[in-house]
Amino acid sequence: xxxxxxxxxxxxxxxxxxxxxxxxxxxxxxxxxxARILYSHLTKELNPLSPESPLLFINGPLSGTNGxxxxxFVICGKSPATNLWAESNIGGFWGPELRKAGYDGLWITxxxxxxxxxxxxxxxxxxxxxxxxxxxxxxxxxETIKAEIGxxxxxxxxxxxxxxxxxxxxxxxxxHGRMAGRTGLGAVMGSKxxxxxxxxGTQKFEVTQEYVRxxxxxxxxxxxxxxxxxxxxxxxxxxxxxxxxxxAMPSKYYQQGVFENVxxxxxxxxxETILVGxxxxxxxxxxxxxxxxxxxxxxxxxxxxxxxxGFGPNLLIEDLHEVTRLGELCDKYGMDTISTANTIGLAFKxxxxxxxxxxxxxxxxxxxxxxxxxxxxxxxxxRREGIGDLLANGARQFGKSFNSEDEAVQVNGxxxxxxxxxxxxxxxxxxxxxxxxxxHNQSDYFFVDWxxxxxxIGINFYxxxxxxxxxxxxxxxxxxxxxxxxxxxxxxxxxxPEMQVDLLNAxxxxxxxxxxxxxxxxxxxxLKRAINNRLGVTRQNxxxxxxxxxxxxxxxxxxxxxxxxxxxxxYYEARGWDWETGKPKKEKLIELGLxxxxxxxxx
Amino acid sequence: MTxxxxxxxxxxxxxxxxxxxxxxxxxxxNWEGDLFFFIEPEGNLKERLTFxxxxxxxxxxxxxxxxxASDFPNPTFTLTASYNNITDVLTGKLNPMTAMMTxxxxxxxxxxYMMRNVPTVLDFVRVAQEVTDEIL
Numbered sequence: 001x002x003x004x005x006x007x008x009x010x011x012x013x014x015x016x017x018x019x020x021x022x023x024x025x026x027x028x029x030x031x032x033x034x035a036r037i038l039y040s041h042l043t044k045e046l047n048p049l050s051p052e053s054p055l056l057f058i059n060g061p062l063s064g065t066n067g068x069x070x071x072x073f074v075i076c077g078k079s080p081a082t083n084l085w086a087e088s089n090i091g092g093f094w095g096p097e098l099r100k101a102g103y104d105g106l107w108i109t110x111x112x113x114x115x116x117x118x119x120x121x122x123x124x125x126x127x128x129x130x131x132x133x134x135x136x137x138x139x140x141x142x143e144t145i146k147a148e149i150g151x152x153x154x155x156x157x158x159x160x161x162x163x164x165x166x167x168x169x170x171x172x173x174x175x176h177g178r179m180a181g182r183t184g185l186g187a188v189m190g191s192k193x194x195x196x197x198x199x200x201g202t203q204k205f206e207v208t209q210e211y212v213r214x215x216x217x218x219x220x221x222x223x224x225x226x227x228x229x230x231x232x233x234x235x236x237x238x239x240x241x242x243x244x245x246x247x248a249m250p251s252k253y254y255q256q257g258v259f260e261n262v263x264x265x266x267x268x269x270x271x272e273t274i275l276v277g278x279x280x281x282x283x284x285x286x287x288x289x290x291x292x293x294x295x296x297x298x299x300x301x302x303x304x305x306x307x308x309x310g311f312g313p314n315l316l317i318e319d320l321h322e323v324t325r326l327g328e329l330c331d332k333y334g335m336d337t338i339s340t341a342n343t344i345g346l347a348f349k350x351x352x353x354x355x356x357x358x359x360x361x362x363x364x365x366x367x368x369x370x371x372x373x374x375x376x377x378x379x380x381x382x383r384r385e386g387i388g389d390l391l392a393n394g395a396r397q398f399g400k401s402f403n404s405e406d407e408a409v410q411v412n413g414x415x416x417x418x419x420x421x422x423x424x425x426x427x428x429x430x431x432x433x434x435x436x437x438x439x440h441n442q443s444d445y446f447f448v449d450w451x452x453x454x455x456x457i458g459i460n461f462y463x464x465x466x467x468x469x470x471x472x473x474x475x476x477x478x479x480x481x482x483x484x485x486x487x488x489x490x491x492x493x494x495x496x497p498e499m500q501v502d503l504l505n506a507x508x509x510x511x512x513x514x515x516x517x518x519x520x521x522x523x524x525x526x527l528k529r530a531i532n533n534r535l536g537v538t539r540q541n542x543x544x545x546x547x548x549x550x551x552x553x554x555x556x557x558x559x560x561x562x563x564x565x566x567x568x569x570x571y572y573e574a575r576g577w578d579w580e581t582g583k584p585k586k587e588k589l590i591e592l593g594l595x596x597x598x599x600x601x602x603x
Numbered sequence: 604m605t606x607x608x609x610x611x612x613x614x615x616x617x618x619x620x621x622x623x624x625x626x627x628x629x630x631x632x633n634w635e636g637d638l639f640f641f642i643e644p645e646g647n648l649k650e651r652l653t654f655x656x657x658x659x660x661x662x663x664x665x666x667x668x669x670x671x672a673s674d675f676p677n678p679t680f681t682l683t684a685s686y687n688n689i690t691d692v693l694t695g696k697l698n699p700m701t702a703m704m705t706x707x708x709x710x711x712x713x714x715x716y717m718m719r720n721v722p723t724v725l726d727f728v729r730v731a732q733e734v735t736d737e738i739l
Contacts, residue, residue, distance in 0.1 A: 226703050226710050234715040242721045268715040451700030461698050494706075 001029060001061055002104040004037070005125065007118065009192050010051055010110030014125050017107060026593060028504075028517075029060035029104075031087040032486035032524030034076035035531060037107070039597075044535050048080040048184075049166060049191035051111035057098070057157070057197070058105040060488035064096025064282060065207050067215045067503055068222045069490035071096050071282025078535075079183040080191075081168040081339070081394050082413035085435045085531045088171075088185055089485055091281030092178030094199065097155040101201030108192065117158075117196040119149055122203070130195040134164060137332035138173035145198050158196035159186045160334030162382045166190050167392040169339035169415070173331065176279050176289065177301035181336035183414065183436050184394075210506040218499045223285045225494045227452070231288040232278065236305040236492075237267030243305075244313070246464065247557025248423025248446065251313035252368060253345035254409050257422065257552030259313040265320050270302055274320065286492055294321050303327040303337075306440075309418035310341025315348060316368040326374055333382035342415035343395045344377050346408055347387070355402050362386045409545045411438035412537075421548055421562050424449035425465050428562035429474040429571055432542045435528035443478040444491050454480065456497050457518060467563045471570035479521035486524060523592040526584045529577075530597040539582035542568055605736045608693055609642065611668040614654050616734040621663040627730050628661035631723040635659055636679030636716065639672065640689075647739045648686035658727070680712035692728060693735045699728045 001024060003016040019033065027033040034056050041054050055077045062070040073095030079086035098106070102123040115130040133144050142156040155174060163170035163186030170186030171179045180186075189195075207215075222228050230238050243249035244262040251259040263269055270290060276299060279289030290302025303311075307327035311317055317326075330337045350356040351366035358365070364373050364387070380388025390401050395415050399408035409416045414437020421428035426445035431438040440446070449464040459477050462470040484491055487500070495503075497514045505512055529537070544564050551559050572579050576588035589598045606613045621627055636659075642652040655675055657665040667674070684692075688707040691697035700721075702708035710717060717724065 224709075226706060226708075226714070229710075230714040230718055233713070234718060238715060238718045241719050245722055263719065266719070268719045271715050447704070450704065451698045451702075452704040453701050455705075461701050494704075 001059065002099060002102060004056075004058070004105035004107050005103045005120070006107045006109070007125070008110040009108060009112040009116070009127070009194060012127055019104075024061070026520065027524055027527075028483070028486035028520055030058060030486040030488035031074040031076060031089070032482060032520065032527070034058045034074060034087065035085065035524055035527050038076060039527065039531060042078050042085065042531055042535065046078055048078040048083065048086075048188055051192065052109060053078055053188055053191070055108040055185065055188050055192070056105060057108075059095045059099055060486060061508055062487055062489070062503065063104065064099045065205055065211065065215070065507065066283040067211070067489075067507075068218045068495045069281070069284045069286065069493040070487065071284060072488040072490060073098070074485060074488055075172060075180045075185050077185055077188050079185070079413070079436065080166070080187045081184040082437045084412060084437065084535050084537065085528050086183035086185055087436060087485070088180035088182050089441065089488060090172070090174065090178055090180040091284070091490065092155070092175035093282045094155040094157045094174040095488075096282045097201060098199045099201070099205065100203045101199045102203055106197065108194065110192065112193040115193045115195055117145060117198065118194065119198045121151070121154075121200050133195055135161060137161070138334050139332065141196055142175075145196055149198060151200050154198045154200040156196050156198045158334070159189050160332055160382070162333045162335040162392075163187055163190035164195070165382065165384045165392070167335060167381060167384070168394045168397075169336040169343075171334050171336045173334055177331050178281060179331065179336070181338065182439060182441075184336075186334050208506055208509075211503065214499065214503050214506050218495055218503065219285045221499075222493060222495060227492070227494050228286045231286050231492055234267040234271045235288055235290045235302065237265075237270065237303065237308045239305060240266040240308060241268065242450070243419070243423070245556050246423040247552055247555035248420045249309055249313060250418055250420045252316055253314060253349045254416070254420065254547040255349070257420070257555030257557055261318050262313065264318045265308050265312040265323055267305070267308070269320060274324070275302065281490070284490065286490070288492060292324060294324060300324070300328055301331065306418055307337040307341070310337055310345075311374065314341050314345045314418065315371075315374060317371050317374070318369070319371065322371040326371065326378065329375060329378050333378065335378070335382060338417050339394060339415040340378060340381065342409060343381075343391050343398055344374055346395045346399060347377070347391060349407060350399075350402055350404055355404055360387055406546050409547050411543065411545065412541055414438045416545065416548070419446040420557065421544065422552060422560050423464065423557035425467060425560075425562045425567075426462075426470055426474050426477075428544055428548070428564050429471060429567050430478070432544055432564060432568065433478075433571060435525070435532055441481070441491060442485075443474060443481050445474055445477055448473070448477055454497065457514060465557070465560050468566040468570035471567050472574035475571060475574045476518070478525055479518050482521035482524045483517045486520065519592070523594065526588065526592055527594060527597065529584055530589070530594065530601055533581075533583045533601055537582060539568075539579065542582065606734055607737045607739055608690065608735045609648070609652055609654070609739060613734065614666045614668050617731055618656070618663045618666045620730050620734045621658070621727075624730055627726050630726045631658065631661040634661065634720055634723045636712075637675065639670075639675050639678040639681045641681065641683040642689050643683065643685045645686040652686075678712070680710060680717070683709040683711075690738045693732055694738060695732060699725060
């Protein structure tokens with residue numbers, strides 16, 4: 001991979017960091033390599049919002065090569081929401097453009113003395129004032145900067161007001177509403193007075209002839225794939241009807257397992273009513289992005305599954321237009337829709353329970369389905385006004401403010417996404433053990449519980465409400481997805497393991513096997529665990545919130561709750577983790593070549 | 604009488620079962636669409652096999668065994684699977700969702716319609732499994 005540019009915003013000094021070859025071999029790229037690079041820098045004492053806190057933007061080895069969904073990159077650091085390992089995977093065109101500019105990563109530390117943005121063009125680095133764009137939304141920011149630098153085809157990654165105000169779930173946006181949403185890295189960027197990073201380059205990528213042949217074949221197969229065609233035709237929210245049928249789509253803040261009018265907010269309905277186009281990230285043949293028109297003539301980003309469920313069923317809002325607008329508002333402010341909707345859902349529940357009063361809300365009525373109140377709350381969160389200042393700290397902290405921490409549906413400070421482990425039990429382990437809190441992307445195991453197996457690598461089908469017997473399968477899936485996050489490719493890309501290893505070998509001139517890729521995933525999963533162990537994580541952190549352990553009374557998952565302790569016990573066994581401490585055992589670390597971590601964790 | 608898949612008798616039994624199964628009738632009450640199946644030769648099946656079902660509001664209006672594709676040029680869905688994969692679905696060895704999500708069953712047609720009606724699809728498979736006594 002190309003060098004990483006280290007930028008100290010306090011001193012404006014830069015230097016190139018050459019990635020050690022053995023790290024590339026062991027961790028491939030993306031989030032895995034990011035974890036290796038930042039391992040020794042992420043200490044327990046480090047305040048994620050301090051100048052010393054690192055913010056790493058990093059590509060994978062196939063970034064921008066037009067391979068199947070390889071246009072993505074990852075942003076890593078220490079999360080201000082969880083105080084643990086942070087990573088967020090993002091599409092768009094920014095990562096490949098950075099590579100064209102001569103780098104495969106940016107490693108940012110320090111804090112600018114005033115508000116700035118960074119402009120990188122073909123290896124040239126410049127820091128520019130940004131006071132005049134502070135307060136602009138993420139779309140305005142991109143346009144202003146492109147006009148200012150006079151380069152229309154530059155790509156801009158930026159924050160909105162939420163990042164400026166250090167909302168703990170602020171996101172980083174690039175291009176057409178592509179978001180690094182989870183773990184609050186937008187707040188880290190804001191804490192550095194860094195509004196945006198614009199990049200543009202002219203370097204050409206060298207690709208081998210064999211790679212060209214394989215990428216054509218893999219893209220052709222990917223385009224024909226049933227799942228890709230669902231994503232293209234009806235978007236990620238095309239699965240809403242089925243998820244609701246299974247009782248795997250939470251509503252009314254995880255209290256209700258049915259949402260009768262799910263079709264009103266589904267991806268299918270969107271396609272039939274407001275969809276006017278589709279959008280794709282760099283080189284992607286799936287094009288799951290939605291472009292919609294709400295009748296005002298404007299083309300805007302349409303919501304994906306998480307946004308739809310978060311602002312729809314979760315808050316009992318049935319109007320797809322309003323759900324679209326709420327998602328758009330979050331995007332403009334640069335705020336993760338999963339965490340925003342989850343935290344607002346908690347506020348609605350506590351209001352319902354009488355634990356929050358009109359005095360707390362400044363007179364705002366938080367009744368289910370009231371999208372006007374939601375709209376107001378989103379503004380207040382982004383600007384940290386009134387009760388928004390408490391909500392901006394996420395569900396865990398918000399619940400704590402009202403003596404109701406256990407009502408918050410979160411794990412380790414990251415709000416749970418909208419795939420309910422009572423309907424798809426593998427998600428119990430995905431949420432409880434993910435290195436970044438309750439994350440659905442480190443292992444989107446709900447797909448496996450629906451039936452998407454990977455038999456070639458031993459990821460098989462277990463009944464969707466099976467318990468401990470699927471624990472080892474979840475671990476394998478986590479390793480496989482960790483591989484995805486290292487390449488970096490999209491989890492929606494159904495590309496066979498055989499094809500993935502062929503693509504990597506063809507382009508990088510290696511002799512990797514499928515086992516090497518899975519082992520690399522396992523190595524990185526354990527490395528991230530080691531990072532979190534050093535940050536204080538023990539077995540007690542591997543848990544589910546109370547709400548997910550109470551059975552639904554109705555719907556497709558009525559009466560079922562995951563046996564989380566039994567599942568964890570089997571999971572620890574499969575992982576080779578120590579039940580007493582929650583750390584990977586010495587022999588597991590040595591087996592994975594993580595000898596340095598043995599010293600740090602065990603000596 | 605034992606029903607062997609694939610056979611015309613199996614298809615006729617499937618038609619009869621669909622038209623008498625109350626559960627299917629309820630779940631599939633909104634389904635409007637015909638299916639054209641291609642079963643690719645494998646194992647005991649030596650030649651490509653086709654069959655057709657016209658499903659409408661929880662009933663089966665028509666079945667045709669071994670039709671020519673040109674007889675039904677625009678079916679709502681065209682489903683293609685190898686013989687082993689289709690028999691694995693019929694015998695419960697292969698989850699129908701797995702078959703679709705791993706391309707063991709290729710689907711041509713509106714994916715949105717399919718996603719909105721997954722319960723109907725799954726119950727259709729249940730009915731087909733129930734009329735399958737033996738595999739060729």
